Amino acid sequence: MKIDIIGKGNVGTHLWRAFQPECDCVCVSSRDLAGLRKDSDIYIICVSDNVIAEIAEKVASEADKNSVIAHTSGSTPLSALQNIAQHKGVFYPLQTFSKNVELDYSEIPLFIEGDNDRTENILKKCGQMISDRVLTADSGTRCNLHVASVFGCNFVNHLWTLADNYLNSKGLNFDLLMPLIKETTRKIQRTTPRKAQTGPASRNDTVTIGKHLEQLSIFPEMQEIYRILSESIVRNSDNQSIK
């Protein structure tokens, strides 16, 4: 299988690393497409959502008409590729990619969509070269997964950034939180997050919540986030938890 990856950002770089030992794969920059091959089986477009259609059309003008052109975006429908003549698909890896952090690709869930069964089969075979979890998902399902992943990953990581900033401002090291963070993650592999919830808001401990809001008075951004997330926890909580 011959695969061309278009885009050298976080996703493109990681997909290239994953495919390179498995098949004949190149990765080209989306800026000039230098090195793009005309006779590849699959072209995987790994660019920002707002330029997917434009880059896909440039690739389509070069590529074999029997090839598959797929994008990797969670929130972009398959129909974004409607203007190209080739077979159209989506190859969405549900993972967070940073160039400098190595990954075990075999565990990444890959969500496949194709304009017909043949396209889906090609993309599935392609996905199975690198991952043990290749699933089909239509554009609506993929959007739902993407929204959930923003909460489950991007927002979570941002809370850690805020905690890091806060501790630094107090002369404390974020490393002190690592055992807690590891355990928070480990726990939900054994129980549901709802059952795993602890902390002042889950006990509706208004005194501690009030103290914390006061401590955050010189950090208005964190204070607002603290208030809104605590209110949300109180509303969602069974209040069965005791510290």
Next chain:
Amino acid sequence: MKIDIIGKGNVGTHLWRAFQPECDCVCVSSRDLAGLRKDSDIYIICVSDNVIAEIAEKVASEADKNSVIAHTSGSTPLSALQNIAQHKGVFYPLQTFSKNVELDYSEIPLFIEGDNDRTENILKKCGQMISDRVLTADSGTRCNLHVASVFGCNFVNHLWTLADNYLNSKGLNFDLLMPLIKETTRKIQRTTPRKAQTGPASRNDTVTIGKHLEQLSIFPEMQEIYRILSESIVRNSDNQSIK
């Protein structure tokens, strides 16, 4: 060393499990204190913040005058124990405890405070029986650690609850997010959370953010949280990240 733990909630239960193989330890209910011993070296009060002073005073009326009485609260100052005659201290484990989830106690950072050096030494020795990371921290430092841990653990877990609720409402399983969640946690052990940030807001991808907010229009609570956290990410971001 003889230790009495007061309170059978999440913290009391876990501390009892941790100490039991190491020393002579009992755990009694804070409701009736039945089984409390008069001649223990340390009494560790593991109750809700709002009843710490009251329960500590009841324990103090029973306990040997040379003993140490300590609470386990992040946001309660040592001075909450001012009305008791015994030595006073704090024994704060920076961890999330759920009764039904086993833990490796040796990795839990324990923050110790005492009313004098002797008390701190006793509490340190006590802590070192179960943990490899026993540190001293005054009440102000402990409050700062507690606020950071609410962001780093309690709020993070709640975002997972919201993601779980959302996926369930769409007929999808939260397990699909587990590889992503594990990787999110693994990444910040290799880089800072700021550098690990990915997602629409870190790219200031207003089109995707707009789509997601629209998808969340029938989940107003999640929609508000999405908006506020995305705005916070945009403000904190270097905008160097490319998907």
